[in-house]
Amino acid sequence: MSTDRPRIGVFGLGRGCDLMRKVNLCGGQLVAVCDRIPSKLSRAEEYMAPGGGYYVDFDEFIQHDMDGVIIANYFNDHARFAVKALEAGKAVMSECTAASTMADCVALVRAVEKTGGIYMLGENYPFTASSQELRRIYLSGRLGKVVFAEGEYVHPMSSNGILNIAPWMNEKDRELYDNGAAPILHWRRWLARTYYSTHAMAPLMYATDLEPRDVSCLAACIEEEAEKDSRFAGDGAAPMLVGMSDGSVFRVAGSCNFGPAGTWYRLACTKGGVETVRGNRPMIRMNFPDDRPTPGVTVTEQCYTPDFPEAAELAKNAGHGGGDFFVVYNFIRTLRDGMKPYFDVYKAVALSEMAIMGWRSALAGGVRFCLPDLRLESERVKWENYTFTPFPNNETGEPPTMPCCTRDIKTNYYGDIDPFEAYKARVAAEAEKAEKEVK
Amino acid sequence: MLDRKPRVGVFGLNRGSTLAKNGRPAGLEFVAACDKNPGTFKYMKGIAEPDAVYYTDFDDFIRHDMDAVILANYFNQHTEFAIKAMKAGKAVISECTPAASLAECVALVEAAEQTGMKYMLAENYPFMRGCAEMARVYQSGILGKVVFAEGEYVHPMSSGEFLGISPGKNHWRRHNTKIHYITHSLGPLLYMTGAKPVRVNAETVFLKDHALELYDTCEQRAAVEEAGIMLIQMDNGAVFRISGSNNLAPHDNWYRLACTNGSIETVRGNNGRVILDYGAWELPVGVTESHRIYDAQWDELTDLAINADHGGGDFWEMYKFMRYLRYDEKPYFDVYNSVIMSATAVMAYKSALCEGAPFDIPDFRDRDIRKLYAEDRFTPFPDYDTGEGKTLPSNAHQDLFDAALAAREAAKA
CATH class of the missing domain: 3.30.360.10 (Dihydrodipicolinate Reductase; domain 2)
Structure with a gap:
């Protein structure tokens, strides 16, 4: 696809408004918007091309004459709309998370392959100036x-912050819905702590070009705090250990509920380390060990504030540290110039898989699970019906099919099986086999 | 309660001499030392008492008239000597790690309980x-x-x-x-x-x-x-x-x-x-x-700790051991x-x-x-x-x- 100014539609005018404002700035044109709450549609007027469309129904919206859509509805409900958009011949940029069940991951990958359409995850944190600098440094090999x-x-x-963005008691928001019960279904109230991990892992993937292969997770549930929490998801954090495609291990944690707010990224390597400065995200700290001199390196520690490698003037005032600019900019370039998006459908679903299997691990007391490679149809078949989710259905109100909090979960995945006994048996069998081979 | 400085022996004089060096200002007195390599005895010069006795055999060393021992031998071989020391009526401060297997964990706990001797980990x-x-x-x-x-x-x-x-x-x-x-x-x-x-x-x-x-x-x-x-x-x-x-x-x-x-x-x-x-x-x-x-x-004793090894940690663990021996102040470890x-x-x-x-x-x-x-x-x-x-x-x-x-x-x- 190549067009001078790709025509873009935006679905979901809460978060979608932030992205919508970047469309024209980045060389696209906003031609349609959709939100089920009619009063939100006026938010697009200032940015809309002449003759643009305003919709409350997605199925009508997706028939609008446009090149691509930005999917920015509820966090846990992107995949089915992305699939519909692809099937309608539209390129897709989806907000996080790409999919909230394994079945949705499979459906999304199949839809992209079947339609041959463009799919890009709108994950913004890899494109802050400091995250882009992490990639530049790491890929230099130093x-x-x-x-x-x-x-x-x-x-x-x-x-109050939760109530404002996860409506429940807010009467003004409640009036906007036909069904007064709908706000209770808001995803933030059911957000199991591993699910919102794209902002934690994606910058590391982008910096290193590695992908996750397995995950284990232990959730931190402080029971008296969970009791007080207005959310159903009362865990404070769910840190994961993620085995990567080269054997390294990453520790990631998404949407942690402890103080203070912030993001942090760190790469500890064989010859040195680089990280964002804690509490000062725009800054970078780079270290080299003083007992193992690196050629060309004269100082062992260096702190500085990097700039964007491109489009700095446009990006610097954009939301999320410039990341919001770059995701829209990259989507426009994908449509206009044929650029391949970094977070294509495979990387996008790998992030979702990590979150889903990470939560499965937390519920199973920390068991490590492999992440299926959904590039393979043979793996997709195994997971195409795995619809377990901690979120209720946004439309029907059907309840979740797995817990969103580890409180009262005392699962021991292994039951009476001792994994160390199994290890010893395996080692003994291998020794016996080796002995036979020698004989 | 002890109304005098505790008399302490040191086992393993590479790391052990550093601990002893930090133990002197903390109020410990070093009366014996042991290492299988006699070449290390010199590390205790200026730290141990002038009449301190030096051993190459632990079993001889542990019978020395002293209140406690610092175990600073190999990382994975502390338990055996901690048990021997407690059975010989000596309090123990052991370098890390306390035990290298679960069986050793059990044996160490049981020895401490059976002997009633004081045991503390030297985690600094x-x-x-x-x-x-x-x-x-x-x-x-x-x-x-x-x-x-x-x-x-x-x-x-x-x-x-x-x-x-x-x-x-x-x-x-x-x-x-x-x-x-x-x-x-x-x-x-x-x-x-x-x-x-x-x-x-x-x-x-x-x-x-x-x-x-x-x-x-x-x-x-x-x-x-x-x-x-x-x-x-x-x-x-x-x-x-x-x-x-x-x-x-x-x-x-x-x-x-x-x-x-x-x-x-x-x-x-x-x-x-x-x-x-x-x-x-x-x-x-x-x-x-x-x-x-x-x-x-620190809240106190900064002048003693500020130049001690491992960022002051070596002084504090010795000081806490001294307080345990003299005043029965139970250590966390x-x-x-x-x-x-x-x-x-x-x-x-x-x-x-x-x-x-x-x-x-x-x-x-x-x-x-x-x-x-x-x-x-x-x-x-x-x-x-x-x-x-x-x-x-x-x-x-x-x-x-x-x-x-x-x-x-x-x-x-």
């Missing part, structure tokens, strides 16, 4: 190979 | 300035409850440095997995929060090319993995992320407590400074800054809080061997639990002198390493 990395997205909220 | 990192300040602030309650914590001890070494402090093919460092040396990571967090580990899972990092390089440049060392990373469920519901003695860059130790109302952590790269943060809506009454970075300082760290390491390594399976951590206060592990002698460490006792590989990904070695040999052939 630090050697990554051994361990950390990425986290800490976003505690006051009770 | 909790008493560095930054850690001490974190403990003070957390225990004040102002940050609420800990939700997530991190503790890490990153100690990369050049091959030259490694070989210089790891003589002999059975030396513990050559066999030390990236998980077993966790006391400097976990100890400070336990001391700050009082929480106890109940479950662990772990992963190790194996990088083939770097592993082969370590093997070649370090006289075929057994342990060639890069890092061991653990998640630990605590008895209060929190999760701690810790590491063993990791071989990544740069050299540092770092601690962090993320709590319901705010957080405190050491500054990365400068563990004498701390960062204290509160959630914007959780500012305590009277506090106006939500973010503060400042130099940490008693035998139970010591062996739980060894048990965490052993279970974490089992987890890494078993592809990250979570393992419950035994609490050896429970006598029934002890029965389950009294014969569990699995360990990656051999005895230094005999080479015996190693029952586990030193790499959780040993199969990958063996395959890499075999492939290289095949390529050469």
Whole structure:
């Protein structure tokens, strides 16, 4: 697809408004918007091309004459709309998370392959100036190979903060819905702590070009705090250990509910380390060990504030540290110039898989689970019906099919099986086999 | 109660002489020393009493007329000597790690209970300035409850440095997995929060090319993995992320407590400074800054601690041992809080061997639990002198390493 000014539609005018404002700035043109709450549609007037469409029904919206859509509805409900859009011949940029069940991951990958359409995840944190600098430094090779990395997205909220963006008691919002019960279904109230991990992991993937392969997770549930929480998801954090495609291990945590708010990224490598400065995200700290001199390096520690490698003037005032600019900019370039999006459908669903299987691990007391490679149809078949989710259905109100909090969960996945006994048996069998081979 | 300075002997004079040096200003008197290598006796010059007696045999040494012993022999061989010392009526302060297997954990706890002797772990990192300040602030309650914590001890070494402090093919460092040396990571967090580990899972990092390089440049060392990373469920519901003695860059130790109302952590790269943060809506009454970075300082005895080894930690552990001996002030790292760290390491390594399976951590206060592990002698460490006792590989990904070695040999052939 190549067009001078790609025509873009935006679905979901809460978060979608932030992205909508970037469309014209980035060289596209806003031609249609959709939100089920009619009063939100006027938010687009200032940015809309002449003759643009305003819709409350997605099925009508997606028939509008446009090149691509930005999907920015509820966090847990992107996949089915992305699939519809692809099937309608529209390119898709989806907000996080790409899919909230394994079945949705499979459906999304199949839809992209079947339609041949463009799919891009609108994950913004890899494109802050400091995240782009992490990638530049790591890929230069100066630090050697990554051994361990950390990425986290800490976003505690006051009770009022939660009520404002996860409507429940807010009468003004309640009036907007036909069904007064709908706000109770808001995803933030059911957000199991691993699910919002794209902001934690994606910058590390972008910096290193690695992908997750397995995950284990232990959730932190402080029972008396969970009791007080106005959300159903009362865990304070659910840190994951993620095995990567090269054997390194990353520790990631999404949407942690402890103080203070912030993001942090760190790459600890064989020859040195680089990280964002804690509490000062725009700054970078780079270290080299003083007992193992690196050629060309004369100082062992360096702190500085990097700039964007391109489009700095446009990006610097954009939301989320410039990341919101770059996701829209990259989507427009994908449509206009044929650029391949970094977070294509495979990387997008890998992030979702990590979150889903990470939560499965937390509920199972920390068991490590492999992440299926959904590039393979043979793996897709195994997971195409795995619809377990901690979220209720936004439209029907059907309840979740798995817990969103580990409170009262005392699962021991292994039951009476001792994994160490199994390990010893395996080692003994291998020794016996080796002995036979020698004989 | 003792109405005089405690008389103390030192076993293992490489590390032990440093502890003794820090023990003198803390109020200890050194009357005996023991090392199988007499060449190390000179390290005690100016530290031990002029009439101190020197031994090369532990069994002779432990009969010396003294109140207590510092055990500073090989990392993995403390338990046997701690038990002998307690049975000989001597109080013990043991260097890390207290026990190298679960069976040793059980034996150590039972010896302490049966003899009634004092036992304390010489874990020094909790008493560095930054850690001490974190403990003070957390225990004040102002940050609420800990939700997530991190503790890490990153100690990369050049091959030259490694070989210089790891003589002999059975030396513990050559066999030390990236998980077993966790006391400097976990100890400070336990001391700050009082929480106890109940479950662990772990992963190790194996990088083939770097592993082969370590093997070649370090006289075929057994342990060639890069890092061991653990998640630990605590008895209060929190999760701690810790590491063993990791071989990544740069050299540092770092601690962090993320709590319901705010957080405190050491500054990365400068563990004498701390960062204290509160959630914007959780500012305590009277506090106006939500973010503060400042130099940490001890409440007392700064002039004695400031120049002591390991950031003052070596002085403080000796001082606390002196207070235990003279005034019966119980240390945090008693035998139970010591062996739980060894048990965490052993279970974490089992987890890494078993592809990250979570393992419950035994609490050896429970006598029934002890029965389950009294014969569990699995360990990656051999005895230094005999080479015996190693029952586990030193790499959780040993199969990958063996395959890499075999492939290289095949390529050469």
